[in-house]
Amino acid sequence: MTPTEYFQTGEPVAASSLQRPSLGFRLYHSLVEAPLSGQIGLIIILFYLFVIVLAPWLAPYGESTVVGGAFEPWGGSHLLGTDSLGRDIFSRLIYGARNTVGMTFLITVLTFVLGSSVGIIAAVLGGWIDQVVSRVVDILMAIPLLIFALLLLMIFGSSITAMILIVSFLESTRVFRLARAVSMNVVVMDYVEAARLRGEGLFWIVRREVLPNILAPLFAEFGLRFCFIFLLVSSLSFLGLGLQPPTADWGAMVRENAMLITFGKFTPLLPAAAIAVLTISVNLVVDWFLNKASGLSK
Amino acid sequence: MKQSDSKVANKDILQIRNLVIETDSQKKPKQLVKGVSLDLQPGEVLGVIGESGAGKSTIGLASLGYARDGCVIAGGEVIFNGTDILRLSEREKRTYRGRHIAYVAQSAAAAFNPAHKLIDQYVEAAVYHGVCSAAEARAEAVELYREMGLPEPETFGQRYPHQVSGGQLQRAMVATAMACRPDILVFDEPTTALDVTTQIEVLAAIRTTIRLHNTAALYITHDLAVVAQLANRIMVLRNGELVEEGDTRTLLEAPTEEYTRQLVSVRHLHKEASPAGTPVMTLSGLSAEYKRGVPVLKDVSVQVDLGRTVAIVGESGSGKSTLARVVTGLLPPIEGSVKLYEASLSPQLKHRDKDTLRRLQMIYQLPDTALNPRQKVEEIIGRPLQFYLGLQGADQQQRVKELLAMTYLDDSFMDSYPWQLSGGQKQRVCIARALAANPDIIICDEVTSALDQIVGEQILALLMELQRDLNMSYLFITHDLATVDAIADEVVVMQHGRVVEQGAKHEVFTPPHVDYTQRLLNSVPDMDPAWLDRVLAAD
Numbered sequence: 001m002t003p004t005e006y007f008q009t010g011e012p013v014a015a016s017s018l019q020r021p022s023l024g025f026r027l028y029h030s031l032v033e034a035p036l037s038g039q040i041g042l043i044i045i046l047f048y049l050f051v052i053v054l055a056p057w058l059a060p061y062g063e064s065t066v067v068g069g070a071f072e073p074w075g076g077s078h079l080l081g082t083d084s085l086g087r088d089i090f091s092r093l094i095y096g097a098r099n100t101v102g103m104t105f106l107i108t109v110l111t112f113v114l115g116s117s118v119g120i121i122a123a124v125l126g127g128w129i130d131q132v133v134s135r136v137v138d139i140l141m142a143i144p145l146l147i148f149a150l151l152l153l154m155i156f157g158s159s160i161t162a163m164i165l166i167v168s169f170l171e172s173t174r175v176f177r178l179a180r181a182v183s184m185n186v187v188v189m190d191y192v193e194a195a196r197l198r199g200e201g202l203f204w205i206v207r208r209e210v211l212p213n214i215l216a217p218l219f220a221e222f223g224l225r226f227c228f229i230f231l232l233v234s235s236l237s238f239l240g241l242g243l244q245p246p247t248a249d250w251g252a253m254v255r256e257n258a259m260l261i262t263f264g265k266f267t268p269l270l271p272a273a274a275i276a277v278l279t280i281s282v283n284l285v286v287d288w289f290l291n292k293a294s295g296l297s298k
Numbered sequence: 299m300k301q302s303d304s305k306v307a308n309k310d311i312l313q314i315r316n317l318v319i320e321t322d323s324q325k326k327p328k329q330l331v332k333g334v335s336l337d338l339q340p341g342e343v344l345g346v347i348g349e350s351g352a353g354k355s356t357i358g359l360a361s362l363g364y365a366r367d368g369c370v371i372a373g374g375e376v377i378f379n380g381t382d383i384l385r386l387s388e389r390e391k392r393t394y395r396g397r398h399i400a401y402v403a404q405s406a407a408a409a410f411n412p413a414h415k416l417i418d419q420y421v422e423a424a425v426y427h428g429v430c431s432a433a434e435a436r437a438e439a440v441e442l443y444r445e446m447g448l449p450e451p452e453t454f455g456q457r458y459p460h461q462v463s464g465g466q467l468q469r470a471m472v473a474t475a476m477a478c479r480p481d482i483l484v485f486d487e488p489t490t491a492l493d494v495t496t497q498i499e500v501l502a503a504i505r506t507t508i509r510l511h512n513t514a515a516l517y518i519t520h521d522l523a524v525v526a527q528l529a530n531r532i533m534v535l536r537n538g539e540l541v542e543e544g545d546t547r548t549l550l551e552a553p554t555e556e557y558t559r560q561l562v563s564v565r566h567l568h569k570e571a572s573p574a575g576t577p578v579m580t581l582s583g584l585s586a587e588y589k590r591g592v593p594v595l596k597d598v599s600v601q602v603d604l605g606r607t608v609a610i611v612g613e614s615g616s617g618k619s620t621l622a623r624v625v626t627g628l629l630p631p632i633e634g635s636v637k638l639y640e641a642s643l644s645p646q647l648k649h650r651d652k653d654t655l656r657r658l659q660m661i662y663q664l665p666d667t668a669l670n671p672r673q674k675v676e677e678i679i680g681r682p683l684q685f686y687l688g689l690q691g692a693d694q695q696q697r698v699k700e701l702l703a704m705t706y707l708d709d710s711f712m713d714s715y716p717w718q719l720s721g722g723q724k725q726r727v728c729i730a731r732a733l734a735a736n737p738d739i740i741i742c743d744e745v746t747s748a749l750d751q752i753v754g755e756q757i758l759a760l761l762m763e764l765q766r767d768l769n770m771s772y773l774f775i776t777h778d779l780a781t782v783d784a785i786a787d788e789v790v791v792m793q794h795g796r797v798v799e800q801g802a803k804h805e806v807f808t809p810p811h812v813d814y815t816q817r818l819l820n821s822v823p824d825m826d827p828a829w830l831d832r833v834l835a836a837d
Contacts, residue, residue, distance in 0.1 A: 190668040191778060194731075196647065197626050199655040212672035 034171040034288055041284030048097060055098045059091035064246035071260065072269075081267060083257050089267060092186055092248035096271060099243055100250045101278070103164065104230045110168035111225060114220055115175025120206045121163075122176075122191075123183030134180065137173045145170055146235060158241045171229055178221050182214040212236075223286030234275055250275055301726040311481055311514055312338040312361060312399075319356050319365060319538075330356050330369060332538045338482065345436045345529030345546070347522055347561070349750035350721070353538035354518045358484045361516060362399050363391045379481075390397050397427040400475035404487040406467040410459040417455025424477040435477065442473040445510060446503040465496030473608035476507060482514045483508065489524060493613045493777060494821035501527055502834055520750055521768035522561050523823035526550060527830040534558050546827055562825060564751045567758055567784035571803055575604040577639075578771045579625075579658075579739050584634035587658065595619045595631070595795045602739060605769040609776060609786035609803075618775045622741050625773070626660060638738060656686040659732035663744035665724035669716040675702075675727055676712040682734040685807050701730040705760060722753035730759065739771045745783060758784045779822045783807070791815050 021194060031039070060079070061067045064087060072082040079090040122130040140148075149170055156162040186192065187210060195209050236242040237251030245252065250271035257268035320327035331353040346354045354730045356369060363383040365371050376383045383394060395401075400423075403409040403793045410419060417439055424435040436455070443451035446469045456483050457765050459467055475483055488504065489497040501668055503529055508515050519525050525532060526546055533543040534557065542555045553559045579602045586595040595617045602608045612616045623629040625636055636643045638657055644650050662668035669678055681754030683689040689697055699709055705726040716724055725745060732740050742761070746754030762785060764770050774785055782789055782803070790800040791808070791814065799812045806815065 070328070189670075190662045190664060191670040194627070194660065194662070194668060197628075197655065197658075197660060198685060198735075199650070199652050200685070209670055213670070 003027070016085050021243040030165075030292070035291075037284045038051075038288030041281040041288070044277060044281035045285060046099060048281075050089055050213070051094055052098050052101055055094050059094040061088040061091040063248050065093060077228040080270065083253075084142075084259075087246075089257070090252075092253060093250075093271060093274065095248040096250045096253060097274070099247055100230070100233065100237075100275075103243070104226060104233050107168050107229050107233065108222065108226045110164065111171040111175055112218065112222060112228065115169060115172035116179040116211075116214075117206070118172070120183045120210050120214070121202065123180045123187050124202060124210060125189075126157025126204055130180075140170070140173045141177075146232065147276070149232065149236065150239070150241065153236070153241045158244070160243065163233075163236065163242060167229060167232060169231070171225060174228075175221065175225060179214065179218065182217050183210050186210045186213045220286050220290045223282050227282055230275065230279060251295070309339060310337040311340045311379060311524055312336075313375070313377040314357070314361065315375040315377070317357065317360055317376065318372045319360060319369055320372045320430045322368050322370045327370075327372070328374075330538050331360070333374070334535070334538070334540055335374075336533060336543075338514050340481065340514055341508075342543075343508065343515045343517055343529045343532070345525035345532040346516055346518045346535060346540075347520065347525055347532060348535035349520055349752065352535040353535070354520075355537050357487050357535075357740070358402070358486050358516055358518045361482070362401060363397050363483055364395070394428070396423045396480070397429070397478045398480050399482045399484065400478065400480040402472055402475045402483060402485045402488050407459065407464065407472040408595055409471060410467065412459050414625075415456055415458055416462070416474075419454060420470075420477050422477075422653065423474070427478050429478045437519070439473065439477070442476055442507070443470070445507055446473060447499070448473075452720060463496070464492055465499050468492065468496075468500045472500075472504055472507060476511065476513070479511060479513075481514060483513050485515060485517045485519075487519050490519065492783075494823075495613060495817055496777075497524070497823075498821055498830070498833060501830055504528065505830070511825065513595070521823070522564070522751075523825045523829070526825060527823065545786065550825060560752055564755055567755060567762075569607075569762060569783070569785055569787070571787045572606055575606065577601050578604050578638040579773065581621075581625065582635055582637070584621070584624055584631045584636070585699075586620060586629055586631045587621075588629070593795055595624065598790075598792070598795075598797055600773070600790055600797075602771050602773055604771055605765060606787040607765065607772040607774050607785050608788045609774045609782040610790045610792060611776060611779065611782055612792035613777060613818075615794075616792040618777075618792050619743060620795070621792075622660070622743050622773070622775055625741060652686065652756065653689070656682075656735045657738040658741070659735050659737035659739075660741045660743065661725075661728050661732050661745050663729050664748050666716075666720060668728050669724055673715075674712065675707075675714050675716070675719075678716075678727060679730050679734050682778070686735050697734070697835060698730075701734055704733065704764065705730045720753075721749050722756060725749060725753075725757050726760065729757075729764070733764070733768075737770075739773060742772055742774045742776075744776055745774075747776070754781075755784075764771075769796065779818060784837045791818065 014295060031042075034042070066086045067088050068078060068082045068085050068086045069084065070086050072078050072086070074081050078088050081089055082091030083089055083092070118133060123131045138158065149166055152166045154162060156166065192209050194203050233242055237249045238255045240252070240255070242251060245248040253271040254268050260268050314334065316333045316335055317331055318329060318333055319331040320329050332359060334353070336344065340506060348354045356366070359366060360371055361376055363376060363386065371384055374384070378398060380396060385669065403713070410416070417436060420439045421432050421435040424430055425432050429435075430438070439455050440451050443454045448454045448466055448469055454462075454470070462470065472483075472488070476771060485504070489500050492500060501524065507513070515528075517528055519524055522532075529546050531544065532546050532549050534541040534549075534555070536557055542549065542553065542558045550562055552560050559608060581598060581600045584595055584598045585593060587593045598621060600608055600610070610621060612618045620629065624631050627643070627645065627650055630645035636645070638654065676695070676698055679701055680694050682696050682717065683697055698712060702709060704709060707723065707726055707730070711719070711723070711727075716727070746757050749757060758781065761772065765772065777780060786803050788801065789803050791798045791806065791812070792813050796815045799806055807819070811819065820836070823829055
């Protein structure tokens with residue numbers, strides 16, 4: 001029998017029936033199919049984005065303008081009252097979204113660029129390079145993150161640039177571990193060996209062979225890491241080492257107005273609540289994506 | 299079918315009626331098994347055969363009233379001794395599983411718990427079902443181990459799963475399934491993961507045991523020659539439907555359906571040796587080791603001529619895949635050289651230039667892992683064209699289409715991802731990728747062993763056609779001697795990293811043989827129900 005005869009009697013041809021629908025349709029489709037928790041999370045995140053983008057138009061007053069007396073009560077011309085310096089808390093809450101969320105996003109992106117590229121390279125190269133980098137990361141991870149960050153900020157001074165770099169560097173150790181672990185499962189695949197035998201360079205193997213296959217876990221980690229970094233940045237601000245006054249920042253706002261709590265007011269908790277709601281929403285969306293990626297429909 | 303229907307119905311120990319199994323999806327359930335019926339009498343062995351996706355494993359599990367995650371039994375009856383198992387509660391089903399119907403999985407290594415001794419895992423089921431006490435079970439285990447020809451039956455059970463060989467473990471697994479003396483055993487490809495030489499031991503042990511205890515069995519496999527040794531009747535499945543059913547001898551000698559005829563005639567490809575020519579690749583005196591002082595290759599010399607195929611044959615662990623790693627430069631040899639035409643190749647992959655790499659291509663055993671799931675077929679085949687030959691845009695696309703046509707794939711596949719293709723189609727994409735580089739020689743590492751037999755045969759036929767058309771040379775690594783007959787001009791038989799015998803195919807395959815070659819040759823199942831008897835008698 002020649003191959004021609006074989007393939008005529010042979011297997012069903014599947015390709016033509018597998019035309020993919022357009023990207024827009026698929027996005028809409030997966031949105032409608034999403035579980036309620038995921039939809040709620042997404043709506044909240046979109047709301048935050050809306051606030052971030054339109055902050056100057058939404059806020060009734062400037063970010064750091066003194067507009068009234070200290071600690072004015074809720075209502076009237078100041079929706080959520082004023083702080084110790086007489087700044088409008090509602091406006092600062094809106095601007096705070098911009099500063100805190102924006103900076104967190106920047107740090108998270110930096111963390112992932114650094115952590116995943118070094119992680120994948122370590123997995124692809126293997127050998128002593130992998131060993132050295134991994135052990136260094138182990139040492140870095142053995143030191144409690146917050147204390148290490150405080151220490152480094154003390155040494156390098158608490159400028160915004162320093163904080164962004166230091167937090168991204170420290171958090172990237174976590175991403176490194178994940179990226180290296182999932183890449184390890186990919187680099188043993190025959191298609192990576194085939195690329196090596198073809199003579200492909202490191203950059204091609206990292207970018208074209210390995211990265212596309214570990215995007216799902218990295219993406220899930222992005223959401224979680226975003227939350228952790230968010231909390232860390234807020235903690236640092238609360239401790240006075242983050243964004244410096246008079247820039248509005250949710251962590252710092254809690255600290256500035258903390259004394260109001262003793263008077264039975266929960267105004268200082270509002271920025272904390274804003275942090276909590278965003279963190280939970282991000283997690284809801286990440287859960288949804290994880291479920292989708294792992295093929296579990298329920 | 300007709301024979302069994304005429305018999306008194308309650309004489310059958312197991313009856314499956316119109317079994318329908320679907321994927322567990324709310325919107326579009328896909329039918330995996332489309333109304334299959336079967337009958338099994340006490341002590342009878344029914345072979346269930348078909349390629350992957352035929353639904354044979356699904357039916358096997360359904361006979362225990364079980365469906366894998368993602369599948370649901372949507373209709374039909376599974377009647378064991380008058381009781382419809384499917385209507386029982388989960389708790390009641392459990393009193394049947396292991397006790398009356400037991401299951402032997404494909405991979406014993408994965409089915410045994412590595413942390414417990416074999417005997418403890420044997421005793422577990424018998425005690426759980428209250429068949430006998432632990433002490434009695436232990437005594438019976440020793441008896442079964444002896445029946446199956448396991449070494450030192452008295453103490454064999456004291457070992458942990460990793461302390462015995464693959465063939466022994468598979469036999470221990472059959473013994474464990476026999477613990478409650480079930481009425482029916484379901485075998486799911488029990489020898490597929492084994493070497494041909496170990497396969498015989500396991501087949502013989504299975505046959506002895508089920509005959510001795512008069513156990514009925516469902517024997518699921520894709521290998522018709524294997525099932526012919528055991529089964530009284532065979533049913534052929536395809537795409538979840540029954541193709542043909544009949545007495546083993548009748549089915550082998552006079553199959554009525556075209557598909558069955560293809561299955562029966564498989565393994566009959568034969569290639570006439572072509573004359574020697576210019577040597578393309580010369581391996582001389584290759585030795586290699588992974589760990590210092592533990593050689594895996596010893597003094598291997600092979601020559602591949604233009605337009606010819608050299609087959610490297612041996613069991614797993616014989617060093618044949620290591621040879622491929624040495625040739626490709628992944629594992630630098632400690633001695634010996636690799637020559638492509640006149641030029642000596644650098645032993646290290648990273649010191650070889652692009653053109654050397656281009657001339658030496660490889661096709662892998664598992665097409666699933668050899669293709670990047672995130673790249674479309676066009677990119678997979680286009681990359682070597684761009685990388686080695688600098689083809690871009692329309693030229694590249696044109697060439698990809700030509701390569702697809704050479705491997706009998708449609709243009710429409712360009713836009714597909716590997717997971718949208720069947721196993722055979724994937725392997726053809728791998729072939730097209732290798733051809734894209736215009737290589738001098740292609741190394742084929744067990745390229746058909748992960749495929750169904752009919753599909754595997756198509757791949758071999760394609761490789762041979764390409765050899766004729768392009769005068770391609772192959773270094774073909776395989777453990778299957780039927781494959782060797784189909785493609786090789788020269789054969790190199792390897793054992794423990796050494797070459798045992800080598801030469802032209804007809805010389806190696808004509809007696810007298812070296813012992814090891816003889817054993818390998820004997821181990822290839824014939825499409826003849828008497829083969830196992832013959833081999834066992836000869837030993």
